[in-house]
Amino acid sequence: MRIALFRSCKKRAGRYLPALVAACYLCAALLLFYSAGVLPTAATNLPLSGQTFVVDAGHGGTDGGAVGENGTVEAPLNLSVALFLAEELRKQGAEVLLTRTGPGAIAATKKEDMALRQAIMGTEGVTASVSIHMNKHTEPKPNGPRVFYQEGSEPSHLLALALQNALDDATGRERKTPVSGDYMVLNTQNTSVIVECGFLSNPEEEALLQTEDYQKLLARTIAAALSRYYGVTVDFAPAAQESCAVLFS
Numbered sequence: 001m002r003i004a005l006f007r008s009c010k011k012r013a014g015r016y017l018p019a020l021v022a023a024c025y026l027c028a029a030l031l032l033f034y035s036a037g038v039l040p041t042a043a044t045n046l047p048l049s050g051q052t053f054v055v056d057a058g059h060g061g062t063d064g065g066a067v068g069e070n071g072t073v074e075a076p077l078n079l080s081v082a083l084f085l086a087e088e089l090r091k092q093g094a095e096v097l098l099t100r101t102g103p104g105a106i107a108a109t110k111k112e113d114m115a116l117r118q119a120i121m122g123t124e125g126v127t128a129s130v131s132i133h134m135n136k137h138t139e140p141k142p143n144g145p146r147v148f149y150q151e152g153s154e155p156s157h158l159l160a161l162a163l164q165n166a167l168d169d170a171t172g173r174e175r176k177t178p179v180s181g182d183y184m185v186l187n188t189q190n191t192s193v194i195v196e197c198g199f200l201s202n203p204e205e206e207a208l209l210q211t212e213d214y215q216k217l218l219a220r221t222i223a224a225a226l227s228r229y230y231g232v233t234v235d236f237a238p239a240a241q242e243s244c245a246v247l248f249s
């Protein structure tokens with residue numbers, strides 16, 4: 001009887017073994033593909049799903065913005081960082097509104113251009129806006145990213161602080177305090193900040209800001225900080241391991 005039971009168990013186990021092995025391979029493959037970023041994830045599972053950000057590339061058209069010591073013009077660098085930032089945010093599930101995607105201004109006059117950017121940044125339902133610029137000083141020494149926010153806007157102040165800390169850490173600089181002031185483009189009801197990525201008046205930084213690697217580092221850092229600030233934690237891997245444990249228990 002004991003032998004028969006043993007045989008029957010063995011027989012049953014033998015019948016289910018291929019299914020169990022297949023399930024194990026499936027779990028392992030799911031974990032592997034997920035960690036490699038191959039598996040398409042439902043948009044609702046991404047950290048910034050349901051959030052909308054405005055990414056504003058400062059200047060454009062005849063308004064090139066600041067000009068560096070060696071002639072670098074600000075506007076194209078702003079656009080490049082803004083496009084990388086939009087890409088990073090979309091990867092994390094966010095909706096992104098870009099004020100411009102090409103070299104031109106977005107309205108006929110500077111006044112209309114600024115008013116339109118301000119209106120886009122103030123769109124209802126926007127989580128936050130980040131305006132990308134490059135800085136300039138009369139002295140060559142100042143360097144590093146600086147974040148600005150509208151005086152009196154506490155939500156913007158808190159976001160500016162989070163971004164300033166993240167950018168200082170990522171670029172290996174001492175932590176600084178974000179700067180408040182009265183900036184037309186930030187004067188909206190929505191949370192909004194300006195990120196001055198670095199100083200074109202510092203020749204070393206002027207060269208660095210032109211490299212794709214540094215532009216991507218800035219974009220990744222801003223996106224990661226926004227994700228930590230507004231995102232939800234996605235806990236896919238432990239859930240997958242749990243379902244494996246259920247299969248084998």
Ligand SMILES: [Zn+2]
Nearest residue numbers: 058065133134
């Ligand atoms: Zn600027």
